[in-house]
Amino acid sequence: MLISEIFHSIQGEGELTGIPSVFVRTSGCNLRCTWCDTPYASWNPEGETRNVADILRTIEQHPATRHVVLTGGEPMIAKDIRPLAAAVRASGRHITIETAGTVAPQGIACDLASLSPKLLNSAPDALEHATWRRKHEATRWQPEVIRAWIDAYPYQFKFVVARPGDVDELEHMLAALGREIPRHKVLLMPEGTSLDKIRSRAVWLGELCKARGYRYAHRLHIELYGNQRGT
Numbered sequence: 001m002l003i004s005e006i007f008h009s010i011q012g013e014g015e016l017t018g019i020p021s022v023f024v025r026t027s028g029c030n031l032r033c034t035w036c037d038t039p040y041a042s043w044n045p046e047g048e049t050r051n052v053a054d055i056l057r058t059i060e061q062h063p064a065t066r067h068v069v070l071t072g073g074e075p076m077i078a079k080d081i082r083p084l085a086a087a088v089r090a091s092g093r094h095i096t097i098e099t100a101g102t103v104a105p106q107g108i109a110c111d112l113a114s115l116s117p118k119l120l121n122s123a124p125d126a127l128e129h130a131t132w133r134r135k136h137e138a139t140r141w142q143p144e145v146i147r148a149w150i151d152a153y154p155y156q157f158k159f160v161v162a163r164p165g166d167v168d169e170l171e172h173m174l175a176a177l178g179r180e181i182p183r184h185k186v187l188l189m190p191e192g193t194s195l196d197k198i199r200s201r202a203v204w205l206g207e208l209c210k211a212r213g214y215r216y217a218h219r220l221h222i223e224l225y226g227n228q229r230g231t
């Protein structure tokens, strides 16, 4: 499978923030978010082909770290993602899968489904990337796939929010699922890869979270390391 990078870091997003983790980033994505923060795994996928045994050996170079994050790109379209997850599970580690929720789990080994459905703010430019815009818009929101995840696994939602109106959009999406989603499981993350941008959006996003009961989600890895690969 095509692997963009494997690195040892601190989980910077979501309810496991702060936990040392080995990140396995697959390369390739079925979406093309305009603000994608890992274009080397999406718009311009790069990496090297590695097999499951080789990936597991790299993970095991960090024996004190018991959490593994399968991320991307979109890890669920990666060849051999299921055998990889099974191998990580067999090694006794905790598995988080960070996915946009456009591919059904079909029994994949997973301890935390970190679901990040994309909002309209992610759509690529209609003139510059017309074909990708059509594909992206047809793919990014699949309620039946999201239901398959949340009915089978512990989960969290992470939404990337760029403007206050995004919260109305995500509320409609959550309502369309027809499930009771506790608001503390819905994390709202300010869009941005620089501290200045994140902090400026944190002001109004924090107030929105207080008013509606969602969980504000920072990006600890950007505080700690800046927007760098391998962190």
Ligand code: SF4
Binding pocket: 029, 030, 031, 032, 033, 035, 036, 037, 038, 039, 041, 042, 043, 072, 073, 074, 100
């Ligand atoms: S889903 Fe993730 S990896 Fe894919 S384009 Fe969007 S932000 Fe980038």
